[in-house]
Amino acid sequence: MHSCFQADLTSRVFGSWVDLRLSGGQERSSCACVSKRWLTLVSNIHRDEINNNNKGGVVYKVEDQDVEGDGYLSRILEGKKATNVRLAAIAVGTASRGGLGKLSIRGSNSTCGATNVGLRAISRGCPSLRVLSLWDSSSVGDEGLCEIADGCHQLEKLDLCHCPAITDKSLLAVAKGCPNLKDLTIEGCANIGNEGLQALARCCPNLKAISIKDCPLIGDQGIVSMLSSASFTLTKIKLQALNITDVSLAVIGHYGKAVTNLSLISLPNVSEKGFWVMGNGHGLQKLKSFAVTSCRGVTDLGLEAVGKGCPNLKQLCLHKCALLSDKGLVSFAKTASSLESLQLEECHRITQFGFFGSLLNCGAKLKAFSLVNCYGIKDLNLRLPSVLPCKSLRSLFIRNCPGFGDASLAALGKLCPQLQHVELSGLHGISDAGFLPLLETREADLVKVPYHQRPKI
Known part of the structure; x- marks a missing residue:
């Protein structure tokens, strides 16, 4: 009761003291400096409600400095610095300079870490945000990411790593609100599945790079949707520790017309057939760099097919390919005429015959x-x-x-x-x-x- 009355009273005093929707950066920053509560009130004003005539206003000061990167303001918050108060301060402090362009939140304070409230402040004060990274942010969920999708329509890069509270719901919002998304990274997010990827595939036609790792709910349906929808734009693909099958590799081989970099790591359900079909799909004509780690599907037959189907391949990295032998390596060397770099690690069936044979038969x-x-x-x-x-x-x-x-x-x-x-x-x-x-x-x-x-x- 007391807290509700106090909040209401603060809002009334705040509103009667100055109309911040019409004032410049100096007035807003001065109000924000009064207390954390006033900072929160200021940070929740939408950017488009503010008159920007006074662009030389004093900004709200925080301990660490804004960093210019890629032509816009960038900020990285790690550990104890990743709090709602600091996010609100960033939103207010950068508003007079066009708002933040890049934000990375890595970890959070266990007692007062960044939550959906902090992202709401960013969404309202930084509509020009282009890059958002959330790492190990257990307190940020769908509500916060939905706020970003609703207020930051210029978002181009989204990086989610170990965010258990984020689900397909917020990815649906990102798909609708951020059509310019170009770069997507999702790692260790147990509650993100195929539905979220399918929505992004439908609504984000400019996707150029995707990296999906260790997401148990993501399977062939989500990967196939993204690859088939972004056939002419997607250039970089990294798939790791997923429950995908040969179907996904077949789609890569057919629809990967723009792919230049491909990395496949720890895909236990992909067999020799998947690599063979991918190589014979004739879609990877632009592939230049190919890296494979711990995939039992890399056999002599599979690798030879990749060599034949990727005429512009320049770099091949093979790590822990237990079934690859000398025969497959030499056959690949004969077909990969554009190859410039070959890296083999923990491929124990390769002997001197494979090593020297590949040198004798390479382009x-x-x-x-x-x-x-x-x-x-x-x-x-x-x-x-x-x-x-x-x-x-x-x-x-x-x-x-x-x-x-x-x-x-x-x-x-x-x-x-x-x-x-x-x-x-x-x-x-x-x-x-x-x-x-x-x-x-x-x-x-x-x-x-x-x-x-x-x-x-």
Whole structure:
């Protein structure tokens, strides 16, 4: 009773003292400085209700400074600084300068952290907000994000990470209120599902980048909707730890006409068929960078199909692909004529035959090769065929491949005479006997040769 009476009295005194809807930045900031309650009242005035004739007004002061970034004001609030009072202060303090353009809230104060009330203040004072990031914000829910959707129609980038109180309801509001959305990241949001993604797909025709990770309610329906609706605009896709199947990969292969960067991580329900169909979909003609981690669908057949279906692929990163063998790697190298960089990590079925076979069969553009933690490598005395050497390779990085020794290094020197950067680490079988042939066969000067394992003399 007392608190309600106090709030009503404050509002009446506030309204009779000055009509802030008609006053400039100095008057609003002065009122905001009176108390937290008056700050809240000021911050809840809509930006379009304020007369901006006085653009040189004094702004509400807070401890940390606004940062100019990408042409607009940016602010990052972390931990204890992420409170409703600070958000209200930001809304009031930046209003005379056009409002905040980028806001990141990372974590929150356990007792008085940022909630929907703080986002309401931002939505009313910063209508030009273009970028919003919410990380580990358990107290911010649908109501707050709906306020942003209702007041910040210029929003272009939305990043939600571990926000359990946000559901499809607020994504529906974002879809309707923010048609200019271009970049979407959702990670660890257990209550966001297919319905929210489908709404964004219908209403946001300018989507260019999506990153979806660890959302158990998101499946093929949501991913398929986004990919099929943004076929000619979507350039970057990252899908990680989702319950999607071969269907999603088939749609990527058919509708990914503008995709240049694709990352697939920990997709247990995607099989060899998914990668094969994706490669044969003939839609990934513009794909330049492809990264795969912990996907059992990456087999010899699947990787070969990707090589054939992606003629402009320049960078391939394979991590923990347990079923990929030498045969698949060499077949891929034969078809990927535009490849410039190849990275293999924890691919234990790859041996010397796959490593040297890919170098012998790669196109004329391969410049960099990285081999990390591949325990299938054994130091064999290989007799390389009398073929043209791989003169395009300039950079080689090999780390923690115990079987890579002197014989491999000597063969590498003969095969790749233009190497300029060689970095070796954790290789117990390397000695001077391997380095000397590498140095003697040089056609170009070695610029960098760091070695992090004491050689055997």
